[in-house]
Amino acid sequence: MKSLRTPDERFENLPGYPFEPHYAQVDGLRLHYVDEGLRDLTLVCQDWGGLIGLRLVAEHPDRFARVVVANTLLPTGELPEDVGQPHTTIANAGHFLQEDAGEELARAVVDFIARNA
Numbered sequence: 213m214k215s216l217r218t219p220d221e222r223f224e225n226l227p228g229y230p231f232e233p234h235y236a237q238v239d240g241l242r243l244h245y246v247d248e249g250l251r252d253l254t255l256v257c258q259d260w261g262g263l264i265g266l267r268l269v270a271e272h273p274d275r276f277a278r279v280v281v282a283n284t285l286l287p288t289g290e291l292p293e294d295v296g297q298p299h300t301t302i303a304n305a306g307h308f309l310q311e312d313a314g315e316e317l318a319r320a321v322v323d324f325i326a327r328n329a
Contacts, residue, residue, distance in 0.1 A: 215241055254278040254325050278328050 223233065223244075236243050253276050257265030262284025269276050 217242070251275055252277040254280065254328070256280045256282075256325075257284060258282040259284055278325070280324055 220233075223229075231246050231248065234245050234247050236245060251274070255265050255269055255276055255278070257280075259282075262281055266279075266281070266284070269279055
């Protein structure tokens, strides 16, 4: 794959971009990313986004203060014994929200964040 790399000097002293450079090598390409050490985040993930979001929490638990999960799962490789809608109860968790009423779900998430911010 052909690629063209912008010289580092082009990114020095950019107005409105005070972030330090961080780089990762992926398949021979150098990628820039922003990592400002965010903490006390609230993750809200739903449906297929839970597969990504819950992995992120598992890898960086120190960055998250709250997690709101709706209509999703994180596969463990184990098969449920019962057929139907299996779920796992998480110790000290708040409420499990089912995606059957979008506006009610949105209101519940906003209220939860407001109460726990």
